[in-house]
Amino acid sequence: MDRQRCAWHGLILDDTGQCSRCRGEATRQNARTIYALAGAITLAAAAALVGWKLVATHAPVAARQLREAPTAPLHGPAPAGPTEGPAADDDQARLAAPREVSVVIYTADYCGWCRKTKAWLDQRGIAYTERRVDVDRAAQREMKSKFRGGGIPAIDIEGELRQGFDPAWLERTIRARASVRAGPG
Numbered sequence: 001m002d003r004q005r006c007a008w009h010g011l012i013l014d015d016t017g018q019c020s021r022c023r024g025e026a027t028r029q030n031a032r033t034i035y036a037l038a039g040a041i042t043l044a045a046a047a048a049l050v051g052w053k054l055v056a057t058h059a060p061v062a063a064r065q066l067r068e069a070p071t072a073p074l075h076g077p078a079p080a081g082p083t084e085g086p087a088a089d090d091d092q093a094r095l096a097a098p099r100e101v102s103v104v105i106y107t108a109d110y111c112g113w114c115r116k117t118k119a120w121l122d123q124r125g126i127a128y129t130e131r132r133v134d135v136d137r138a139a140q141r142e143m144k145s146k147f148r149g150g151g152i153p154a155i156d157i158e159g160e161l162r163q164g165f166d167p168a169w170l171e172r173t174i175r176a177r178a179s180v181r182a183g184p185g
Contacts (some may be wrong), residue, residue, distance in 0.1 A: 101126065101177045106143040106154040108134035113165040114153040120167060126174060 003012045011019035018026070103121065105128050107114035121128050131139035133152060147154050151163040157173045 101174050102158050103128035103174070104131060104156040105129070106131045106133050106139060106147075106152055106156075108132065108152055110134065111152050117153045117155065117165045117170075120165070120170065 005012055006019035006022060009019050009021045011021060013019055014023070016023070103126060105114070105117060105121070107118070107130055109132070118128070118130065131142065133140045133143055143152075143154050144150070146156060146161055147163055149163060153165060154163045155161070155170070157170075158177050160173045160177070162169050162173075
């Protein structure tokens with residue numbers, strides 16, 4: 001009885017219609033597919049876990065920062081009082097003082113919290129100097145000399161340092177520095 005042979009390898013075919021070499025190649029191909037699929041699933045699970053950890057870590061901080069954000073404007077309406085003379089000049093100086101506080105903010109273009117911090121300062125009319133650490137090596141060195149970590153935004157308000165967007169701290173620090181500038185009221 002003449003057995004059939006594999007057209008590729010010239011080997012005798014078994015009951016399944018494959019030679020031993022074709023059967024081995026099919027098994028190896030299936031194994032490669034299974035390994036690739038397992039790797040993709042593992043990678044997706046790791047990415048989901050890391051993403052979940054980021055959300056779980058940062059969501060409470062963001063919620064706290066939103067709760068602590070001041071609702072009243074930093075400067076408020078002008079106080080009722082004299083509109084001319086030395087007393088009026090003192091009132092104007094006290095209102096202008098927060099705008100004259102020296103604020104340096106270290107940012108990067110890709111940083112959402114940096115944009116929030118700048119928007120918060122802009123909304124209140126606070127002038128600031130922006131130092132872009134993503135494009136300026138001198139700004140990177142300057143930031144590293146002042147701050148321990150590399151987190152942004154990094155804010156320097158006349159020597160008071162803080163990393164991250166913290167509206168309550170910004171409000172307190174700017175008010176404190178402004179009151180020092182304005183002198184006794």
